[in-house]
Every structure is written in C-alpha cells, then in structure tokens.
Amino acid sequence: REHIVPSLVQRPGVRQGSDPVRWSDIGGLDSVKQQLVESAVWAYTRADAYKELGIQPPRGVLLYGPPGTGKTLLAKAVATESAANFISVSIPELIKGEVGESEKALKEIFHSAQQSAPCVVFLDELDAIFGSRDASGEVGQQLITQLMLELDALHETNDAKDNGATAASAVILLAATNHPEVIDPAILRSGRLDRLVYVPPPCLADRQHILMLHMNRTPFEDALRAQLLNDECLLEGYTGADIAATVRMAALHALRRAPASHDHCLVSTLIMRAPTVP
Numbered sequence: 001r002e003h004i005v006p007s008l009v010q011r012p013g014v015r016q017g018s019d020p021v022r023w024s025d026i027g028g029l030d031s032v033k034q035q036l037v038e039s040a041v042w043a044y045t046r047a048d049a050y051k052e053l054g055i056q057p058p059r060g061v062l063l064y065g066p067p068g069t070g071k072t073l074l075a076k077a078v079a080t081e082s083a084a085n086f087i088s089v090s091i092p093e094l095i096k097g098e099v100g101e102s103e104k105a106l107k108e109i110f111h112s113a114q115q116s117a118p119c120v121v122f123l124d125e126l127d128a129i130f131g132s133r134d135a136s137g138e139v140g141q142q143l144i145t146q147l148m149l150e151l152d153a154l155h156e157t158n159d160a161k162d163n164g165a166t167a168a169s170a171v172i173l174l175a176a177t178n179h180p181e182v183i184d185p186a187i188l189r190s191g192r193l194d195r196l197v198y199v200p201p202p203c204l205a206d207r208q209h210i211l212m213l214h215m216n217r218t219p220f221e222d223a224l225r226a227q228l229l230n231d232e233c234l235l236e237g238y239t240g241a242d243i244a245a246t247v248r249m250a251a252l253h254a255l256r257r258a259p260a261s262h263d264h265c266l267v268s269t270l271i272m273r274a275p276t277v278p
C-alpha cells in the first residue's frame, strides 16, 4: 500500500516508510502507549465511532521527553498499529536547505501524506524549527507559518473526509522534541498539535522490560540474565537507547572473545557506562 514519491525521498532528512515496529517491540511505557492508542490509533481504527459520537479525532500529537526514551519508536508503532503509511522528517536536516526550500519541502511532505493516506507524518526534533534562521538572520518565521497552514489544512481535509465515506483515510501529525519549552504556543493551540504526551525516562520495571527485549535478540549467559533481572538498581538512570547500546557493546565484546567463525558467541559480562539521566 506504500505510495512512494521519488522527489520526496530525495529531500534531505525525509524518509518514507519504516521497518514495522509493534507495541510489543517497545519496553514499558504502558500509559504512553495507551495515550497514543486513544489520541492517534483510534483516529484510524475507530473513525466510525468518532463520527457516531459527533466528535473529531485529534490530528496532532507532540511527544516530549529526554533523548533516547523511545519517541521515534512510538511514532513508528502508531503507524504500524494503525496500518498507516509513515513519512518521517528530521527538522534539523530539512532546514539546512536554501531559503524557501524548506517551506516547499514541507508543502510537498503534507501533499504526499494526503496522497498516501492513511498516513502518519512524524516531525522529529520539532524545536529546531524555532531556532532556524533565514538569510537575513531572522528566525524562519515563514517555515513556522507554513507548518501552521499545513496543520490547519490537515484538519480541514480530515474533517471533510470524516463526513464522507473514507473516514479512516486520515493524516495524523506526530512530532517529537526534547525541548517543549521552545515550541511556539500557537502550534499547540486547539486543532493543531493539541495533544501533549510526555515520554519519561524508564522506571525499574520498564528498564527490566526493555533489557529483556534487547537480550532476547542476543544470547546471554543464564546466570548473567538472572542476575540482571533480579537487580533492584538495574541500569539506574539509563534510557532505552542507553540499554540498547549497552547490550550492543556487550555483544561486540563477546564477539571479540570468540574470534574464530565457528566459535559460539555468548554474552557473559555487561560493561557499564555512565547513564544519560543523572
């Protein structure tokens, strides 16, 4: 069902499609997943119920929280679980282009999303748009204005569809930031990115779950596996990304210790690094 737009794929920072991520691939974050089911997935899967109730589903969700806590994974999972296409955009990459180019690209992205609806558009590092400057050194107000125009248009198009037969062919915007404080409140007003979802650093139970998911892909010595999962202070201060990196490093260490191609690789030590979250 993927609708590939060649000119869009060539844009720096823009990617169409992703490897499918399911809720079950994401450790912990149960309440975040539930909020996303209600604020994004239902817009696709329960469009008729919204219509019956006479209310509009939300169209824009801002995920905010520290780096490496799974915001990108969550956005991909929303698309997979909604059977929607996925277009992801790195805002810092997008704004590197010539003056006027990023506005054009943004227009093209939303146009392509409509063409490939149902579709999730994911704007990563949204805060970068508010620090962007044009040739005269002015903050890229035009780009911000363009984003608001696209958000408003998205709402209108989706509303029109909700009244028609193709209720589930909506476009939803998900955006992510580590710096919600710099986001212009005009973007967050009702009808735009009006759902804010905090993605927190993982608690102990979440860290155990994340570690288990990553250990399941890598052979670990049973004793080490048991010791880790019983540790009350397991990977304190580590984010999901830190945990993934720790398992990767441990796997590489095991590879180094079993250099011959027929040697079995088994992880027997975890090398701890300084955690991201103090």
Ligand code: ATP
Residues within 6 Å of the ligand: 025, 026, 027, 028, 029, 066, 067, 068, 069, 070, 071, 072, 073, 074, 124, 176, 177, 178, 210, 213, 239, 240, 241, 242, 244
């Ligand atoms: P940033 O704010 O820096 O862009 P992010 O919040 O978008 O980070 P992701 O890119 O989703 O974080 O996560 C990076 C990697 O960390 C993932 O590809 C995954 O391997 C791992 N990871 C993070 N959170 C989780 C989680 N909850 N469950 C499983 N893996 C996770």
